[in-house]
Amino acid sequence: MQGQFIISTCNRADxxxxxxxxxxxxxxxxxxxxxxxxxxxxxxxxxHAGVLEYQCLDFATVPADGxxxxxxxxxxxxxxxxxxxxxxxxxxxxQDDGYFPQEHxxxxxxxxxxxxxxxxxxxxxxxxxxPKTNSILLLAPKVWISADIDTFITLANVGSYASGRSAGSRxxxxxxxxxxxxxxxxxxDLIQNGSHVIDVKESLAGRIELSGESRMLTVVARGETxxxxxxTFVRNHRTRALALEHSLSPHxxxxxDFARVRKEAFMMGGARGAG
Amino acid sequence: MPSLWGNAKDVxxxxxxxxxxxxxxxxKAAAPVVQAYLGGxxxxxxxxxxxxxxxxxxxxxxxxYDVALYxxxxxxxxxxxxxxxxxxxxxxxxxxxxGSNLPAxxxxxxxIRASNPFTFAYKHLGTVTSHFYALYADRNGSSLALxxxxxxxxxxxxxxxxxxxxxxxxxxxxxxxxxxxxxPTPHAAxxxxxxxxxxxxxxxxxxxxxxxxxxxxxxxxxxxxTLGMTQGLFSVAARGLPTNNAKPILLTYFADGSFCGMxx
Numbered sequence: 351m352q353g354q355f356i357i358s359t360c361n362r363a364d365x366x367x368x369x370x371x372x373x374x375x376x377x378x379x380x381x382x383x384x385x386x387x388x389x390x391x392x393x394x395x396x397x398h399a400g401v402l403e404y405q406c407l408d409f410a411t412v413p414a415d416g417x418x419x420x421x422x423x424x425x426x427x428x429x430x431x432x433x434x435x436x437x438x439x440x441x442x443x444x445q446d447d448g449y450f451p452q453e454h455x456x457x458x459x460x461x462x463x464x465x466x467x468x469x470x471x472x473x474x475x476x477x478x479x480x481p482k483t484n485s486i487l488l489l490a491p492k493v494w495i496s497a498d499i500d501t502f503i504t505l506a507n508v509g510s511y512a513s514g515r516s517a518g519s520r521x522x523x524x525x526x527x528x529x530x531x532x533x534x535x536x537x538x539d540l541i542q543n544g545s546h547v548i549d550v551k552e553s554l555a556g557r558i559e560l561s562g563e564s565r566m567l568t569v570v571a572r573g574e575t576x577x578x579x580x581x582t583f584v585r586n587h588r589t590r591a592l593a594l595e596h597s598l599s600p601h602x603x604x605x606x607d608f609a610r611v612r613k614e615a616f617m618m619g620g621a622r623g624a625g
Numbered sequence: 626m627p628s629l630w631g632n633a634k635d636v637x638x639x640x641x642x643x644x645x646x647x648x649x650x651x652x653k654a655a656a657p658v659v660q661a662y663l664g665g666x667x668x669x670x671x672x673x674x675x676x677x678x679x680x681x682x683x684x685x686x687x688x689x690y691d692v693a694l695y696x697x698x699x700x701x702x703x704x705x706x707x708x709x710x711x712x713x714x715x716x717x718x719x720x721x722x723x724g725s726n727l728p729a730x731x732x733x734x735x736x737i738r739a740s741n742p743f744t745f746a747y748k749h750l751g752t753v754t755s756h757f758y759a760l761y762a763d764r765n766g767s768s769l770a771l772x773x774x775x776x777x778x779x780x781x782x783x784x785x786x787x788x789x790x791x792x793x794x795x796x797x798x799x800x801x802x803x804x805x806x807x808x809p810t811p812h813a814a815x816x817x818x819x820x821x822x823x824x825x826x827x828x829x830x831x832x833x834x835x836x837x838x839x840x841x842x843x844x845x846x847x848x849x850x851t852l853g854m855t856q857g858l859f860s861v862a863a864r865g866l867p868t869n870n871a872k873p874i875l876l877t878y879f880a881d882g883s884f885c886g887m888x889x
Binding site: 417467468487492494527529567582588600602606607615 | 670672673674675676678679680681682683710711712713714715716748749750751752753754755756757758760762765766767768769770771772773789790791792793798877879883885886887888889
């Protein structure tokens, strides 16, 4: 059984990354518990802007209930804090190619002050062959900005698993006020197998007046991807507070016609305003 | 007769579905989504979003969230309805909505509905589940925790579950661990939380058993040095959860008094 854990650096916010790849069991049925007792093999691939820059096909063997650390200590390319990287940890138990659910832990530490924040999220299925891209719709009603606070959104956009592939995909990113008005909209070409960081405050520079009072916004992003892991970081530069959460796909919020939603969501883009 | 009835059903079912597709209908909403509320030394904000309009931007409508706050003993503190414009969102600050005399701990619930009960616009969404996040902070803003909800009111019960968090927490860095549990069911729940030291032989310590009233909540605090935990990795585990995904929220406090937080 296998799965892949998608991780993004967030060097733009001066955060160092450590990931703890776990080999536990989430399902407490007897069969799953048995499966969890086997070792988990990990290979690690690190991409920048679509190019495979680091690969270790036998990065770790993780015993049941154990973990493997991915950090600058074990993956030296993470010492490079000048670029963003997408890390793809492929995890395998046994020979079966089916998917197994597994949560892993990420820890981000501010290089300046040592403050940390941490998160658990799931690995995703491994895509065979040339992966099919599909549209994705991100709703992030968890963006705050003020004179002191900024929000960073990382999009780790997975395309073909093969190295050297750097095709892009067009994304539209809208910044929505609480009254539903679109404050700003940007288009971005997100390279497959690359990690992209949206600095909300910088994106809205000159378009929104900032004060000491924080302002909550929603970021809506649409694009094409094979798989994407999206994290949101909220940071107070004055107090050094740092928070982190992952996004949830539309499946958590509806169970109807996803194809229609994906199609219609893209119709909001272009010239149609929100007013 | 059975075959005649069967044939009639074969004809009537597609006809019924076809009529239903053409008729306006209420936005079908799942049970209220719940999340912990922290008052007192903390501030809590919730972010409600009109996501059906963003999923159907060709036919957007305002929506309404019915929100409520419950005290730790399960008593309802307040109930409000919030209208959200198309493509809009609302940042809920509970003291602005429910008054300043709020408990130090509790549970927030939110359930979305259409502002117009009869509309064609959102039938294709199927059943929708309310969408929000919670942001917790201390009073001087030196700590933040952003957490998505994990369970609904009346989700399947989990009192027989044996659960262990996948988080590996570092006792060398953490001085105090706070766990918040909510019980979004109409029944009191007997639950237990404890810590598990990682290692060749896992050790189990810091048992915190308790009963959470229906729609109630509780806060559990471990002072790690008092437990002799000043180094090594550990995790949180539970004997029973109020619902099968009502895992606690964890706040990990560091030496400087700040915390970070996460869903476990």
